[in-house]
Amino acid sequence: MAGDVILATSDVTMRFGGLAAVTDLSLAVRRGTIAGLIGPNGAGKTTCFNMITGFYKPTTGTIVFDGQEVTGLPPHKVCKAGIARTFQNIRLFGNETVLENVMIGRHLRQKTSWIDAVLFTPGYLREDKAMRAHCLELLAAVGLADAADEKASSLAYGAQRRLEIARALATEPSFLLLDEPAAGMNPQESEDLMGFVRTIRQDFDLTILLIEHDMKVVMGICEHIWVLDYGVTIAEGAPEAIRRDPKVILAYLGEEGGLHA
Amino acid sequence: MNSATFIQHMLNSLTLGSLYALVAIGYTMVYGILRLINFAHSEMFMLGAYFVFWGITLANLPWPVAMVIAIVVTATLGIVVDQVAYRPLRDAPRISALISSIGVSFFLQNVAIVFFQAIPREVYRPQWLEDPIIMGGVRVLPLTLFVPLLSLALMLGLIWIVYRTKAGLGMRAISKDIETSYLMGVPVNRIIALTFGIGSALAAASGIMWALRYPQLQPIMGTIPGFKAFIAAVFGGIGSIQGAVIGGLALGFIEIMTVAFFPDLAGYRDAFAFVLLIAVLMFKPTGLLGERLEDKV
Amino acid sequence: MRRGQTVILNLVAVAALGGFLWLAEGNFDGYKIQILNLIAINIILALSLNLIYGFTGLFSLGHAGFMAIGAYICSILIMSPDQKDMLFLLEPAYDWVQNAHAPFLVAVLAGGLVAAAIGALVGFPLLRLGDDYLGIATLGFAEIIRVLANNFPRLTNGALGFKGIPDYANLWWNFGWCVVTLYVIVRLLKSNTGNVLKAIRDDEAAARAMGVNVFRYKLLSFTVGAFFAGVGGALLASLLTTIDPKMFLFTLTFNILMIVVAGGLGSLSGTVMAGIGITVLLEWLRVVENPVDLFGYELPGVPGMRMVVFSLALIMIILFRREGLMGMRELHWQSLFKVFSRGRA
Numbered sequence: 001m002a003g004d005v006i007l008a009t010s011d012v013t014m015r016f017g018g019l020a021a022v023t024d025l026s027l028a029v030r031r032g033t034i035a036g037l038i039g040p041n042g043a044g045k046t047t048c049f050n051m052i053t054g055f056y057k058p059t060t061g062t063i064v065f066d067g068q069e070v071t072g073l074p075p076h077k078v079c080k081a082g083i084a085r086t087f088q089n090i091r092l093f094g095n096e097t098v099l100e101n102v103m104i105g106r107h108l109r110q111k112t113s114w115i116d117a118v119l120f121t122p123g124y125l126r127e128d129k130a131m132r133a134h135c136l137e138l139l140a141a142v143g144l145a146d147a148a149d150e151k152a153s154s155l156a157y158g159a160q161r162r163l164e165i166a167r168a169l170a171t172e173p174s175f176l177l178l179d180e181p182a183a184g185m186n187p188q189e190s191e192d193l194m195g196f197v198r199t200i201r202q203d204f205d206l207t208i209l210l211i212e213h214d215m216k217v218v219m220g221i222c223e224h225i226w227v228l229d230y231g232v233t234i235a236e237g238a239p240e241a242i243r244r245d246p247k248v249i250l251a252y253l254g255e256e257g258g259l260h261a
Numbered sequence: 262m263n264s265a266t267f268i269q270h271m272l273n274s275l276t277l278g279s280l281y282a283l284v285a286i287g288y289t290m291v292y293g294i295l296r297l298i299n300f301a302h303s304e305m306f307m308l309g310a311y312f313v314f315w316g317i318t319l320a321n322l323p324w325p326v327a328m329v330i331a332i333v334v335t336a337t338l339g340i341v342v343d344q345v346a347y348r349p350l351r352d353a354p355r356i357s358a359l360i361s362s363i364g365v366s367f368f369l370q371n372v373a374i375v376f377f378q379a380i381p382r383e384v385y386r387p388q389w390l391e392d393p394i395i396m397g398g399v400r401v402l403p404l405t406l407f408v409p410l411l412s413l414a415l416m417l418g419l420i421w422i423v424y425r426t427k428a429g430l431g432m433r434a435i436s437k438d439i440e441t442s443y444l445m446g447v448p449v450n451r452i453i454a455l456t457f458g459i460g461s462a463l464a465a466a467s468g469i470m471w472a473l474r475y476p477q478l479q480p481i482m483g484t485i486p487g488f489k490a491f492i493a494a495v496f497g498g499i500g501s502i503q504g505a506v507i508g509g510l511a512l513g514f515i516e517i518m519t520v521a522f523f524p525d526l527a528g529y530r531d532a533f534a535f536v537l538l539i540a541v542l543m544f545k546p547t548g549l550l551g552e553r554l555e556d557k558v
Numbered sequence: 559m560r561r562g563q564t565v566i567l568n569l570v571a572v573a574a575l576g577g578f579l580w581l582a583e584g585n586f587d588g589y590k591i592q593i594l595n596l597i598a599i600n601i602i603l604a605l606s607l608n609l610i611y612g613f614t615g616l617f618s619l620g621h622a623g624f625m626a627i628g629a630y631i632c633s634i635l636i637m638s639p640d641q642k643d644m645l646f647l648l649e650p651a652y653d654w655v656q657n658a659h660a661p662f663l664v665a666v667l668a669g670g671l672v673a674a675a676i677g678a679l680v681g682f683p684l685l686r687l688g689d690d691y692l693g694i695a696t697l698g699f700a701e702i703i704r705v706l707a708n709n710f711p712r713l714t715n716g717a718l719g720f721k722g723i724p725d726y727a728n729l730w731w732n733f734g735w736c737v738v739t740l741y742v743i744v745r746l747l748k749s750n751t752g753n754v755l756k757a758i759r760d761d762e763a764a765a766r767a768m769g770v771n772v773f774r775y776k777l778l779s780f781t782v783g784a785f786f787a788g789v790g791g792a793l794l795a796s797l798l799t800t801i802d803p804k805m806f807l808f809t810l811t812f813n814i815l816m817i818v819v820a821g822g823l824g825s826l827s828g829t830v831m832a833g834i835g836i837t838v839l840l841e842w843l844r845v846v847e848n849p850v851d852l853f854g855y856e857l858p859g860v861p862g863m864r865m866v867v868f869s870l871a872l873i874m875i876i877l878f879r880r881e882g883l884m885g886m887r888e889l890h891w892q893s894l895f896k897v898f899s900r901g902r903a
Contacts, residue, residue, distance in 0.1 A: 053767060079769030091764035093757045095824070095886055104757045107750050108769040114778075117749035118742050124749075131750065171769050298690050349877055356617055359690055360819060361876045367812060367869035374862030480862075484808075488701070491694065532705040535698030542695055543683050 006031040006207050012061030014047050021047045022231040034208045036222035044231040045211045049177050053085050054078040084173035086164040088180045094153035101152050102135040105170030142166040178210040182217045194221045265399045270521045272405040278513025279412035283467035284490035285505035287460025293436040293500035300362040303487020304369035309335045309465025310472040332465045339461025340454045373480035384476040408470045492538040498548030567891050579729045593841050598732035599793050601833035602739045604817040606786035612823035614779040615759030617693040621787050621814050623700030626806040628669030628788030629795035633723045635665035648711040662726040666792040673788025674781045681780040707803040719802025727796035739786050755779050816872050820882050828884030
């Protein structure tokens with residue numbers, strides 16, 4: 001299953017003012033794997049995502065994706081290079097329909113422009129039709145085909161998460177970042193999600209990096225895990241090794257202990 | 262240019278600058294707390310001036326009494342405007358309150374046209390402000406000393422309120438974080454009202470002195486100085502009172518001196534401020550003393 | 559409903575509009591025709607502002623500036639050289655201003671194109687600014703245009719402005735442009751580009767994560783909006799036959815903003831309805847400013863009352879019906895049919 005390294009961050013550090021949110025992060029995600037990024041709240045996981053996707057420019061360090069350096073590229077260029085993401089606090093285009101949300105993800109691969117739309121050129125009509133069909137297929141893949149014309153904000157929570165993934169898939173990524181995909185799900189839904197993530201990895205030829213708090217999900221689908229605490233990588237390895245790592249246990253217990261104190 | 266003329270230009274800059282600064286303070290305080298550009302603020306400037314005019318001509322009040330009453334009435338009006346037109350929109354998208362404030366601005370301006378008519382009116386000004394005094398060989402208009410001094414006094418009063426009173430502490434707390442201030446038991450609504458009151462009072466004071474300096478009243482007299490004062494606030498760093506003062510003085514200085522040294526540019530005077538605004542927003546959007554507001558992802 | 563049916567219905571609607579205009583031309587008095595003309599121009603202006611603000615989320619207060627550009631360019635082109643010779647009293651016009659002459663269609667297009675070019679030029683620095691800063695900066699842009707118009711007498715005849723601009727802008731031109739504007743903006747918004755613009759409005763960060771070059775699309779929307787604002791300004795100049803810098807005060811932008819907010823930010827059909835309603839309202843409100851003869855008693859007119867009522871209406875809309883008439887909804891043929899069939903049932 002595991003291939004070459006598709007995403008590598010070398011000694012990436014992000015400082016906000018005097019505060020280091022992430023220190024010397026070095027990830028090496030192998031092609032075709034599902035990897036996890038875990039750690040207590042405030043460990044800097046989402047900051048990592050924001051650096052990889054170009055929302056933050058790392059203070060130091062480099063990020064290389066598929067042989068191309070993407071450090072400091074603006075988000076839309078990172079996306080064009082093949083990295084797509086979802087957000088922790090679902091960020092759909094709420095006023096648009098479900099289908100339109102996916103079409104927006106598709107615009108990157110679109111060749112005709114709005115001027116063709118004004119002029120009703122045959123090329124535009126053809127592409128528009130093909131694009132709609134493709135997006136409907138994507139919606140079918142995430143089980144939302146019936147909801148295509150509904151307003152995105154009217155969907156149930158779980159469906160919104162799946163729509164966000166469909167929208168990300170529309171950009172034709174080779175690398176997908178999922179920020180807490182199982183948040184707010186019950187055990188049954190989390191179980192379904194695990195199957196779903198495996199399926200899309202297979203069907204869309206993806207490498208997936210996810211942030212997740214639900215340990216059952218993380219241990220269930222991730223092949224490799226990095227653990228962050230206060231921005232520092234305290235452990236990495238296969239799920240079994242992580243589960244037994246005393247430093248990881250301490251980091252999580254520390255958080256629990258804090259709650260009890 | 263000889264030194265006497267230069268000193269006169271300096272005094273003129275200081276006068277104009279302090280008038281901008283007083284208005285800019287109101288913009289910056291409201292923006293600091295509510296993130297609202299209060300378009301109606303410039304009408305407080307205009308109404309303050311008209312209220313004095315009314316007090317003197319209709320009620321025969323002595324000039325200083327009319328001024329105090331006008332400031333109090335305008336401050337009250339500022340609070341009423343907030344309560345009626347902005348407070349119901351606290352939870353709405355930010356732009357709604359902005360549009361509401363544009364509406365209020367046009368409303369007050371046109372109410373003024375209805376009541377006072379659009380024609381410009383002459384303003385009475387006390388003789389002692391007009392008789393030039395000779396200081397070290399320089400002819401000085403007492404007005405150009407009176408305006409900066411009174412402005413300075415008002416600003417010191419404001420600084421005392423903001424940094425030495427409990428209400429001022431509340432203001433600073435709200436501008437840092439309004440949600441937490443609520444939770445900490447800061448009487449947020451009362452303090453917002455106070456902020457509008459103080460801002461409007463300063464704008465009224467500025468408008469009154471403006472009417473003395475450029476002795477004419479018009480319902481649209483607030484618009485251009487209002488924009489410029491807002492720009493001064495942005496220039497100084499919106500949200501910062503010191504920034505507003507520095508920005509106001511700087512703008513007054515730029516306007517007077519540019520026209521003094523390059524008389525050909527006089528026709529463009531009203532555009533200076535906007536060019537400055539666009540330049541500031543391009544190169545240092547936080548202004549001289551402002552804090553950066555990060556967008557959260 | 560199939561696309562073919564919609565196309566037919568749209569054509570029928572345009573034909574009906576044509577028929578109405580033909581009847582109006584023959585039967586209405588000059589005052590009513592003037593109101594119809596203003597309706598068409600206001601709709602053009604409001605649609606273009608709605609594209610920028612309602613659909614892309616760019617709070618722009620610079621419409622009067624683009625209108626001024628369109629108005630001046632168009633007027634210079636349609637006035638004859640002889641006319642300009644008489645007009646430029648302060649200082650003689652530049653040679654190219656003096657000699658430029660073009661048919662009305664070209665002149666209006668030129669007005670729009672120059673407005674669009676300048677829109678793109680100022681959009682470049684300004685569109686990096688956030689909402690309310692953008693508002694104040696575009697307002698500043700419009701003011702600068704006005705100050706420039708005052709200070710370039712060889713181009714604009716300074717504060718005197720232009721008089722006797724040929725009155726080509728009749729019902730057919732105005733409504734023709736109105737239909738073109740509506741068509742282009744509808745097609746733009748229905749294309750995937752329209753989806754992208756709305757995505758930027760709804761959540762800019764998410765749009766960027768989806769690969770949207772946000773700045774490029776903002777610039778596109780701003781430029782297209784500026785083009786139609788320029789066209790509207792050009793038509794207005796020819797309709798009113800006089801222009802001067804004072805005409806392009808912030809009040810003008812305010813009136814357009816009012817139509818957009820009242821109709822619904824993000825609703826084209828709302829804009830059309832509000833454009834009709836508010837233009838009529840504004841004309842009707844002139845009554846309160848003129849003296850009224852009531853059973854032999856003369857009631858004096860109250861200057862300023864019109865804008866008092868008008869601004870009060872805006873405040874009321876924002877306070878009590880923030881989404882305006884239509885919100886983000888649109889009126890389709892389908893929804894119309896539904897209303898009718900329900901009425902029959």
